[in-house]
Amino acid sequence: MIAIVDYGMGNLMSVEKAFTYLGLNAKIVSKESEIKKAKGVVLPGVGNFGQAIANIKSRGLWQAIKEALAEKPFLGICLGMQLLFEGSEESPESPGFSMFPGKFTLFKGDIKVPHIGWNSVRFIKNSPITSGLDSEEFFYFVHSYRLPFLSAYAPFTLGVSEYHEVFIAAVEYKNVFGFQFHPEKSGKKGLKVLENFGRIVYGNICGY
Amino acid sequence: MLTKRIIPCLDVKDNRVVKGVEFLSLRDAGDPVELAAFYDETGADEIVFLDITASFQKRKTVVELCRRTAQKVFIPFTIGGGISDIEDIKVILRAGADKVSINSAAVRDKSLIKKGALTFGSQCIVVAIDAKFNGNFYEVYIDGGKTPTGMDAVSWAKEVESLGAGEILLTSMDRDGTKRGYDLELLRLITRSVNIPVIASGGAGCLEHLYEALAFGGADAVLAASIFHYGFYTIREAKKYLDEKGVPVRLVEI
Numbered sequence: 001m002i003a004i005v006d007y008g009m010g011n012l013m014s015v016e017k018a019f020t021y022l023g024l025n026a027k028i029v030s031k032e033s034e035i036k037k038a039k040g041v042v043l044p045g046v047g048n049f050g051q052a053i054a055n056i057k058s059r060g061l062w063q064a065i066k067e068a069l070a071e072k073p074f075l076g077i078c079l080g081m082q083l084l085f086e087g088s089e090e091s092p093e094s095p096g097f098s099m100f101p102g103k104f105t106l107f108k109g110d111i112k113v114p115h116i117g118w119n120s121v122r123f124i125k126n127s128p129i130t131s132g133l134d135s136e137e138f139f140y141f142v143h144s145y146r147l148p149f150l151s152a153y154a155p156f157t158l159g160v161s162e163y164h165e166v167f168i169a170a171v172e173y174k175n176v177f178g179f180q181f182h183p184e185k186s187g188k189k190g191l192k193v194l195e196n197f198g199r200i201v202y203g204n205i206c207g208y
Numbered sequence: 209m210l211t212k213r214i215i216p217c218l219d220v221k222d223n224r225v226v227k228g229v230e231f232l233s234l235r236d237a238g239d240p241v242e243l244a245a246f247y248d249e250t251g252a253d254e255i256v257f258l259d260i261t262a263s264f265q266k267r268k269t270v271v272e273l274c275r276r277t278a279q280k281v282f283i284p285f286t287i288g289g290g291i292s293d294i295e296d297i298k299v300i301l302r303a304g305a306d307k308v309s310i311n312s313a314a315v316r317d318k319s320l321i322k323k324g325a326l327t328f329g330s331q332c333i334v335v336a337i338d339a340k341f342n343g344n345f346y347e348v349y350i351d352g353g354k355t356p357t358g359m360d361a362v363s364w365a366k367e368v369e370s371l372g373a374g375e376i377l378l379t380s381m382d383r384d385g386t387k388r389g390y391d392l393e394l395l396r397l398i399t400r401s402v403n404i405p406v407i408a409s410g411g412a413g414c415l416e417h418l419y420e421a422l423a424f425g426g427a428d429a430v431l432a433a434s435i436f437h438y439g440f441y442t443i444r445e446a447k448k449y450l451d452e453k454g455v456p457v458r459l460v461e462i
Contacts, residue, residue, distance in 0.1 A: 010329070013304045017278045047329050114331055114374060116405050117428065118211045118253055118458040138211065138458040140253075140284060142331040163210050185284050185306065187248060187460070 002026040003038030007055045010046030018184040024198040035064040040201030045079035050091025073201045074176045081178030104145040109164045114144040121169045123159040129196045137189045139181035211456045212422045213253035213429035216436045220259045241276045251443040251460035259289035271303040278304025311336040312350035325372025335373040340381040369402045380410040387413025390421040399426030415449045
């Protein structure tokens with residue numbers, strides 16, 4: 001089972017429906033024990049960084065998520081990806097999981113914020129999670145905070161996007177994947193990414 | 209590169225599409241979910257459902273629409289029409305919608321925008337503004353265009369932004385249904401006054417109109433109904449046209 005972690009932030013249903021549509025067994029869970037049992041974990045999320053961290057802690061999910069990050073296929077989506085980093089300007093007093101280095105900051109410059117809509121993502125390396133996709137594809141984004149791309153981040157950066165500046169759109173390190181965009185809202189290409197995650201979780205079994 | 213969005217709008221009543229839709233390829237063109245899935249498939253960037261169900265069953269039917277759509281449609285969708293309080297917003301988002309569009313209720317109770325944005329995030333609060341030129345300024349109308357408010361659309365747009373709205377859905381009542389093109393003057397006034405995305409609505413009759421709104425009106429997205437529903441143009445044709453004119457769009461191969 002793929003566990004979609006419910007920690008009281010945002011619409012999880014669309015992520016669940018997308019997996020269901022793909023014929024993959026996924027379930028919205030809110031208990032530590034269910035995260036521990038899962039074969040793969042998805043951390044979705046929309047909303048405030050500090051509130052998200054507070055919710056995860058008050059629900060007693062911090063440790064289970066940390067363990068999942070260390071050992072099983074893990075996918076962070078949008079805020080769920082940001083939480084895997086050190087922190088965010090949005091809530092400087094709330095450190096994230098610090099799996100990846102870097103702190104998110106508000107988009108700056110003469111642009112509209114939040115960044116809403118379909119933006120191209122350039123994948124700068126190959127990965128099983130982008131199998132079947134072109135090196136540049138469009139995905140749906142909704143966010144106000146971003147991590148500008150630096151060459152120091154190249155080792156774990158899977159894809160970048162441009163909105164006034166180049167920022168990190170997708171990350172990968174070992175078993176952990178993170179997307180700033182919403183694959184569950186990005187039509188066929190987004191579904192492809194979730195299907196690939198399913199393959200990573202369940203293995204390349206025919207008709208899984 | 210952020211692309212400009214093409215958004216078909218479906219008018220729904222009692223879970224059926226009202227205003228005819230002519231797609232022979234669809235089994236049931238009256239089913240909003242099937243039609244939305246078709247638009248998703250053919251390259252629409254988002255879907256807006258304008259629900260004009262009036263019965264006391266309204267909330268139940270909207271929830272059913274959201275649930276069914278969320279199972280088959282994997283692009284963002286917005287529900288508008290008769291949303292009156294925070295509970296409505298909660299129920300609709302929980303049922304799977306990505307955004308709600310509020311109009312009259314936002315004018316009557318401005319705190320609804322703020323409460324909605326704080327509770328669910330700005331990204332899901334769209335404020336719909338229906339505006340009509342009264343000889344002096346563009347005036348905001350509510351109750352489906354029936355009630356003038358005396359408010360200036362430009363100052364209202366600025367206010368909704370400051371209250372936390374994530375997007376503005378701007379409809380020109382002077383142009384709506386005329387097929388004469390979007391009101392570019394109104395669009396420019398609003399897009400220059402706010403720093404949140406503005407969706408142009410009202411008046412699209414041909415592809416050039418979409419181009420004008422995006423290239424000259426400063427719109428971030430265009431909403432259209434009849435030009436797509438009646439099969440005058442496909443979403444794909446619209447995007448190809450815009451792409452050739454240099455407007456950044458998401459092209460979808462089918």
